[in-house]
Each structure stands twice: as C-alpha cells, then as structure tokens.
Amino acid sequence: MIVIPAVDIRGGKCVRLYQGRYDNETVYADDPVDMARKWEEMGAGMLHIVDLDGAKDANPVNREAVCRIVGELSIPCELGGGIRDMGTIEAYIEMGLERVILGTVAVKNPQLVADAAKSFPGGIVVGIDAKGGKVAVEGWTETTDEDAFDMARRFEDMGVRAINYTDISRDGAMVGPNIEATAKMVESIDIPVVAAGGVTKMNDLIELVSTGVEGAITGKALYEGTIDLERAIEEISKINTSSD
Numbered sequence: 001m002i003v004i005p006a007v008d009i010r011g012g013k014c015v016r017l018y019q020g021r022y023d024n025e026t027v028y029a030d031d032p033v034d035m036a037r038k039w040e041e042m043g044a045g046m047l048h049i050v051d052l053d054g055a056k057d058a059n060p061v062n063r064e065a066v067c068r069i070v071g072e073l074s075i076p077c078e079l080g081g082g083i084r085d086m087g088t089i090e091a092y093i094e095m096g097l098e099r100v101i102l103g104t105v106a107v108k109n110p111q112l113v114a115d116a117a118k119s120f121p122g123g124i125v126v127g128i129d130a131k132g133g134k135v136a137v138e139g140w141t142e143t144t145d146e147d148a149f150d151m152a153r154r155f156e157d158m159g160v161r162a163i164n165y166t167d168i169s170r171d172g173a174m175v176g177p178n179i180e181a182t183a184k185m186v187e188s189i190d191i192p193v194v195a196a197g198g199v200t201k202m203n204d205l206i207e208l209v210s211t212g213v214e215g216a217i218t219g220k221a222l223y224e225g226t227i228d229l230e231r232a233i234e235e236i237s238k239i240n241t242s243s244d
Helices: 032-041 052-057 062-071 086-095 105-110 111-118 148-154 180-188 204-210 222-226 230-242
Strands: 002-010 014-016 019-030 046-053 077-080 099-102 124-131 134-137 144-149 162-167 194-196 215-218
Touching: 002 032, 002 124, 002 230, 014 032, 014 144, 019 086, 019 162, 032 046, 032 062, 046 052, 052 144, 062 086, 062 105, 077 124, 077 134, 086 099, 086 111, 099 105, 099 111, 105 124, 105 134, 111 124, 111 180, 124 148, 134 148, 144 148, 162 180, 162 215, 180 194, 180 204, 204 215, 204 230, 215 222, 222 230
Parallel strands: 002 046, 002 215, 046 077, 077 099, 099 124, 124 162, 162 194, 194 215
Antiparallel strands: 002 014, 014 019, 124 134, 134 144
16 A cells, blocks of 8 residues: 555645535645645655645646646656546646546546556556545535445456545544445445545554555645654565565
C-alpha cells in the first residue's frame, strides 16, 4: 500500500471540505503548487488532485493550477473533478497526468469509461464516492440510488486502473476510515482499490493495509498534523516489506 497526499483545489487555492460540503471549507494554502511540492519533498510517490470547482460545475475550472502542479512535480499525479468527455481526458493525459479519475460521468455514461480505458491503458480510474452506501455525484451534491459495490462490479472488464473509493461521511471529518466497507469493496472486485475518507492517524493507515487496498489517500490529517507523511511512508513501507 502507498500513502497518497491529496491537494483539493477551489478558487485556485488548496482547501479541504468537511464531508464534501462546499459551505464548510478550510483554506490551507493560497497556491496549491506550494503544497504539492511540499508533499513530494516529504517522499510522496503519487499525488491526488481534485478540482472541486470542476466537480461542482461539471467542467474543468482549475486547469491552470493543475497544469502548474504537473509541470513542477516529478512524481505521478492523478486528477478528478469535472471530467465529462473524451476531449478533456485526452487533454489532461497530454498535460502529463498519470491517471484521470472519472466519477459522475462513470455513473451517467459508463461507455465513456470503457472507451477511455481502451484509448489510455492504465490511465483511467473510476471514482466511487458513497454516502450511506449509495453513489454520490456532481461534486457530492446529489446522491443516487446506485449501490457502490454494484457500480464497482460493472467496471470489472473495462480495463480501468483502479477504483478510488471514498466514504463521504468520513471525508474531512477526522473520525477514521470505514474499514468494513473498504474491505468489502476490495473483496467485491478484482480491480485494485484506493481508499479515501476519514484517515486521521497512523493506526488508520495500518488498518487499511489489512483490507488489501493498493493505496490510501489522505488530506486533512496531513494538513492538521495528525499524520506525519514521512513517518507514515516509512512505517507503511516496513509493513509492506514484512508482508512480501
């Protein structure tokens, strides 16, 4: 398992939302590039970027900030938020993003996922954001009747690189991840799973290792200092080595 820092961008700034609520925002840096560079310098092997404005507006908004991050960093980056068509996917891949995350559009147009995964092998991730077990879309502002596990199974044979699974009720709340649901997601599909939402302390990361996830995305815990990224990477690396 790898530890993946998150940089969420809104209004050109690095922020965190509480449970995905746009009316409950904390600004951590005026320039998200500075924060991205900090996580790379501390040893991150990958960066998770979210265009929050894009997710809500259904169209890329913070493209300039994303472009600067990708240009500054040498580690692979993935991006989600506002990506709804093949042209946008292609533009982001050409920009240098390692992976593009499809969330809302994966619910509404799964054929695009299949087409994109075929066109960009290893470059497409499906983001499944769940609230009460049901898939949420449009920047988490709408909840569907679709079961999160059923949705994940639909992408089994499409060639997607991973499923990014987020429990919205835990995201930014500093209450710990939903270990049971995450383990169920890993067991439900053959696609690698990356977990997000609620990671607060080192023990949360250790528990996530036991679920079999490929990676764990963490944001607020790093910004608030309840997890030290360098120590977390070191400790998880030891666990990975001992389990090989």
